Amino acid sequence: MSEVIKVGMADLQVVTPPNTIRTSGLGSCVGVVIYDDTSLVAGMAHVMLPTSSLSRQEKTNEAKYADTAIPALLFEMEKLGIRHYSLKAKIAGGAQMFSFSTGNSDLMRIGPRNVEAVKEKLKELRIPLIAEDVGGKSGRTIEFNPKTKLLNIRTVNKGTTEI
């Protein structure tokens, strides 16, 4: 029996085969999958904002920000035994759901900013980015299977792809 582990908005979870891991309705948010190519331990984070310096919370939810979510995800994966040199990443999301000619441009560009921040953090931690499906105008639901190492991406209007 395999189970689907669900990752909510601003949340992170880890998974091992035969279970899979899924997050639904990614818009400007970015879904980050990190997996160990040898031990098949994987984790997923649903990142909402690029940097924790934006936080005005008393207690920061680490899963919410690109710069804190990735280290927090690695911390959780380490508990299940991972080798840092065999880690790989796949990402999806960062869409621009609405286009406006006026208004708060920083807010509207949040998708691309999230993608940039995630990539930067992965680079800093020397985790190779194997595949990505980012940008565009569509929401995505993504599901990662740690056994096949494939990330299934579903959109409302463009069907399903695997990366």
Add this chain to the structure above:
Amino acid sequence: MDFAKKLKPYQLDVLKEIGNIGAGHAATALSQLLNKSIDMSVPSVRIVSFQDLPDQVGGADTKVAAIFLRIDGDAPGSMFFISTIEDTEKLIRQLINKEAFQLQQPPFDEMGESAFLEVGNILAGSYLSSLSDFTQLSLQPSVPGFSVDMAGAILSYGLISLSEVGDYAIVIDTQMMELEAEKPISGHFFLLPDPESFEIIFSALGVDRHE
């Protein structure tokens, strides 16, 4: 503690009244536009976690039609009008008299799309102008955007400013529905004020003085 959870019951009542006044005017405007009777629900003010917000309209995966706009001025925030695909199709068909209008597969009929945006303009305009009169605050709606996509992906846009201060959103939700129809069209009005706007709204209404 999370910012949204610090609100007191009387402050929530004030927000409910805001939903009542705003949506009341918006319902009147919609009723004139469609030349039909429109009923609205008693507004509810809920403090919901980001995870649970898409559940209010059927779940993060659910395909919905939405109009989104930003509120600029003294008390910034985000506003959504969200409805099912079927109901939105019905609403637009009535407006443009085109039975073939569909929202299942893009590209969408341009006239229908702009009719829906115009509905968004009218609803938001009447909601905000009544709110403006009531609070004496200057509130201007941005040009609305339109999307047919997953509820989670759409609603997350309204959460960006809020997510910097917490994991909860204060949602002022009013449901509108057509009267005298077998299968009435209904839709949700979500008002999500930015975190700093609450104090501005409360002090404009003088509710912070009597603790």
